[in-house]
Amino acid sequence: MTTNQIFDLLKNTFGLKVLQINLNDVPQSIEITVKENYNLFIFLRDNDRLYFDMLSSITGIDNGPEGNTMEVIYNLYSIPFDLHLMVKIKIAREYAMVPTVSNIWKTANWHEREIFDLLGIRFEGHPDLRRILLPNDWEGHPLRKDDVLQERYHGIKIDY
Amino acid sequence: MDIQYTYDPEHLKNSEPIFTSLTSLKRGEMVFNIGPQHPSTHGVLRLEVVTDGEIVKEVIPHIGYLHRCFEKHAESMPFNQIIPYVDRMDYMSAMNSEHAYAMGVEHMLGITDKIPKRVEYIRVLVAELNRIASHFIAIGTYGLDIGAFTPFLWLMRDREHILRLLEWTCGARMLYNYVWIGGLYYDLPLQFEDRCAEFSVYLKPKLEYLETLLMNNKIFVERTAKVGVLPLDLAVNYGVTGPILRASGLKYDLRRVDGYSVYPELDFDIPIGTGAMGTLGDCWDRTYVRMQECHESLKIVDQCLIKLSNELKRDKEFNPRAFVPKKIRPKAGDYYVRAENPKGELGFFFRTDGRSDVPVRCKARGCSFVNLSVLPEISKGVMISDLIAIVGSLDLVLGEVDR
Numbered sequence: 072m073t074t075n076q077i078f079d080l081l082k083n084t085f086g087l088k089v090l091q092i093n094l095n096d097v098p099q100s101i102e103i104t105v106k107e108n109y110n111l112f113i114f115l116r117d118n119d120r121l122y123f124d125m126l127s128s129i130t131g132i133d134n135g136p137e138g139n140t141m142e143v144i145y146n147l148y149s150i151p152f153d154l155h156l157m158v159k160i161k162i163a164r165e166y167a168m169v170p171t172v173s174n175i176w177k178t179a180n181w182h183e184r185e186i187f188d189l190l191g192i193r194f195e196g197h198p199d200l201r202r203i204l205l206p207n208d209w210e211g212h213p214l215r216k217d218d219v220l221q222e223r224y225h226g227i228k229i230d231y
Numbered sequence: 232m233d234i235q236y237t238y239d240p241e242h243l244k245n246s247e248p249i250f251t252s253l254t255s256l257k258r259g260e261m262v263f264n265i266g267p268q269h270p271s272t273h274g275v276l277r278l279e280v281v282t283d284g285e286i287v288k289e290v291i292p293h294i295g296y297l298h299r300c301f302e303k304h305a306e307s308m309p310f311n312q313i314i315p316y317v318d319r320m321d322y323m324s325a326m327n328s329e330h331a332y333a334m335g336v337e338h339m340l341g342i343t344d345k346i347p348k349r350v351e352y353i354r355v356l357v358a359e360l361n362r363i364a365s366h367f368i369a370i371g372t373y374g375l376d377i378g379a380f381t382p383f384l385w386l387m388r389d390r391e392h393i394l395r396l397l398e399w400t401c402g403a404r405m406l407y408n409y410v411w412i413g414g415l416y417y418d419l420p421l422q423f424e425d426r427c428a429e430f431s432v433y434l435k436p437k438l439e440y441l442e443t444l445l446m447n448n449k450i451f452v453e454r455t456a457k458v459g460v461l462p463l464d465l466a467v468n469y470g471v472t473g474p475i476l477r478a479s480g481l482k483y484d485l486r487r488v489d490g491y492s493v494y495p496e497l498d499f500d501i502p503i504g505t506g507a508m509g510t511l512g513d514c515w516d517r518t519y520v521r522m523q524e525c526h527e528s529l530k531i532v533d534q535c536l537i538k539l540s541n542e543l544k545r546d547k548e549f550n551p552r553a554f555v556p557k558k559i560r561p562k563a564g565d566y567y568v569r570a571e572n573p574k575g576e577l578g579f580f581f582r583t584d585g586r587s588d589v590p591v592r593c594k595a596r597g598c599s600f601v602n603l604s605v606l607p608e609i610s611k612g613v614m615i616s617d618l619i620a621i622v623g624s625l626d627l628v629l630g631e632v633d634r
Contacts (some may be wrong), residue, residue: 075440088456095564096564096565096566097338097339097564097565097566098567100565124466124467125466125467125470127470127567127569127576127578127596128567128578128580128594128596130580130592130594132582132591132592140581144565144580146567146578146580146596148479150467150483153488154566157565157567163605175472176468177465177468177469177470177608178468178469178470178471178601181600181601181604184339185600189302190319199398201250202295203294203295203631204294204295204297204634205295205298206244206246206247206506207246207247207248207615208244209246213300213303214302214303225242225243225244225246226236226237226239226241226242227236227242228236228240
């Protein structure tokens with residue numbers, strides 16, 4: 072099944088939720104809206120022609136204050152059909168909130184915690200949204216473009 | 232010089248306190264920490280364990296003690312300068328990580344077809360040698376964790392031979408920066424093929440001895456069989472890859488599935504777990520799969536050596552840096568590339584803007600990071616000593632968990 076066919080299938084089932092397809096990305100990507108994604112992701116996982124049973128990776132990207140958007144990118148892989156798919160969600164920077172997929176793929180739990188930790192994107196419905204790589208009392212999210220390093224951490228000068 | 236640090240009691244507060252609330256504990260339950268400095272956690276992993284007597288109720292991993300901001304660094308340097316950082320992620324198998332990374336950038340540049348065959352074969356050769364070294368550490372320290380000391384010494388001795396070979400190629404023992412984007416640092420040193428072939432002959436019987444010494448050892452079997460069973464559906468749902476997934480019974484190896492580099496031309500099997508000593512997907516199966524993979528990697532090494540000393544023979548004209556691009560400027564877009572590391576699927580996500588040779592975003596999907604996330608699930612209700620056995624069988628490298 073090609074990405075175009077997947078796109079048509081999703082478009083027919085979910086209509087306006089599916090925004091656009093980008094064939095230049097590797098693997099080819101589909102952009103969707105941010106609201107109520109649960110059914111769409113369940114569809115991707117359980118449809119008997121897609122069966123995206125493995126979530127390889129979730130990436131968060133900050134486009135900076137000029138773009139004023141953030142992106143969350145899911146890399147899905149279907150083991151039985153050997154299909155790749157990149158799913159993109161674009162969100163406004165001020166309300167960086169995305170529904171969690173950790174109830175669909177458990178691997179998303181830690182990936183989403185990592186994105187929250189480094190970019191400050193919140194995941195709605197996540198069971199345990201804490202920092203994972205940085206210490207709990209760290210201030211700021213370092214991969215945000217406008218992040219300012221705190222001057223001292225526990226009395227130790229950071230910017231030496 | 233100004234004083235950098237002044238003492239204040241406030242500075243000594245615990246930055247990562249215990250997650251479990253002590254008031255919610257039931258009668259007889261207790262919380263304790265394993266790590267971050269504990270030999271059986273294979274690095275700086277801290278496990279917060281809620282126990283009832285000897286039974287583990289819950290495990291909460293606290294990670295990040297080795298966080299070195301790989302992704303932040305990668306945003307500010309060109310593609311070729313990121314390679315040494317990639318080495319330091321999974322420092323047990325730097326060649327494999329380099330290979331995955333270089334392959335990804337070449338894919339973005341569209342020069343995958345231009346890479347000479349000899350370069351590709353050398354890459355596969357060193358990557359497979361490194362895979363054996365990584366599995367040796369995994370098996371050896373695993374034996375050490377559960378009380379078998381001799382296999383560790385044997386394996387460290389044989390691993391040292393591999394590290395010497397790799398040191399000979401590029402000068403570094405563990406962190407190589409040997410695989411470059413579009414080529415290699417150097418060609419193989421003179422007579423490397425012969426010495427490597429000698430080593431292969433030397434290693435084969437050693438692996439057989441090891442199998443009798445460790446894998447069929449009654450104590451080892453008792454400690455690992457039917458412990459930490461990971462069912463296949465759970466493994467896939469948790470995104471677990473590599474030997475751990477294969478031990479759960481799925482023949483899934485990216486070297487075959489994706490068929491990248493020259494792997495389609497090589498003949499090797501993909502060992503999977505069988506549940507021979509207990510249940511499918513237990514700790515014994517995971518170690519067994521690693522053991523069998525050493526045999527398979529050795530097979531690949533042999534085939535590469537035959538190719539490298541016959542058809543793709545050393546040649547004065549051959550320049551391993553001939554196709555190293557002067558300017559690494561991929562066209563704008565998003566890329567996800569992945570490759571099979573000794574521990575699982577190592578993925579890189581790149582976003583490039585097409586205007587600079589610095590990636591806008593470079594995210595590494597670490598296999599150990601994902602494999603560790605399954606630990607709380609499979610260690611509920613086991614004994615504390617079995618928890619050590621499970622952590623060891625996951626073969627974590629904390630450099631990659633924390634990046």
